Amino acid sequence: QVQLVESGGGLAQAGGSLRLSCAASGLPFNNYAMGWFRQAPGKEREFVAAISRRGVVTFYTDSVKGRFTISRENAKNSVYLQMNSLKPEDTAVYFCAAGRPLTDSYYFLSDSLRYGYWGQGTQATVSS
Numbered sequence: 001q002v003q004l005v006e007s008g009g010g011l012a013q014a015g016g017s018l019r020l021s022c023a024a025s026g027l028p029f030n031n032y033a034m035g036w037f038r039q040a041p042g043k044e045r046e047f048v049a050a051i052s053r054r055g056v057v058t059f060y061t062d063s064v065k066g067r068f069t070i071s072r073e074n075a076k077n078s079v080y081l082q083m084n085s086l087k088p089e090d091t092a093v094y095f096c097a098a099g100r101p102l103t104d105s106y107y108f109l110s111d112s113l114r115y116g117y118w119g120q121g122t123q124a125t126v127s128s
Contacts, residue, residue: 002026002117004096009122012086018124020081022096027117030054033099033109034072034079038092039121048094049081050109057104064090086126093121 008020020036035050049060049070058070069082079096099115101108108114 002098004098004117004119006094006096006119006122009094009124011125011127014086014088014126014128016086016126017082017084018086020083020094020096020122020124022079022081022119024077024079024098024117027098029077029098030074031100032117033101033104034070035097035099035109035112035115036070036079036081036094037097037112038090038094038124040089040092043092045095045112047110047112051079052104052109057109059106059109061110083124086124088126088128091124091126093123095119095121 003025005023012018036048037045039045051058051070055072067085072079096119097115098117101114
């Protein structure tokens with residue numbers, strides 16, 4: 001049984017930081033690209049960041065470039081999202097996802113339909 005469990009969400013002030021973690025089990029983690037998506041109240045789920053299977057390739061949505069960093073530790077079956085310089089518009093439920101896209105390209109890794117496994121999400125709230 002595949003499980004993705006996010007943690008690390010919470011409340012932060014604007015300009016502050018949060019570090020999200022996602023622990024995976026029940027799948028060959030090394031064979032999966034990992035992504036972070038978020039969904040704000042009343043909005044659709046959107047792509048935030050993704051990392052290829054070996055961690056060589058990373059992608060970010062424009063609004064978080066330079067502020068967020070995605071990383072992974074295959075030995076720990078874990079993926080992380082370091083979020084710095086947080087803004088109130090970063091407030092959302094953050095989901096990690098695992099997928100096996102055809103290529104490590106932005107086109108595939110940013111597409112939620114390419115991910116077959118999802119966590120339950122963790123809330124991150126940024127106050128102004």
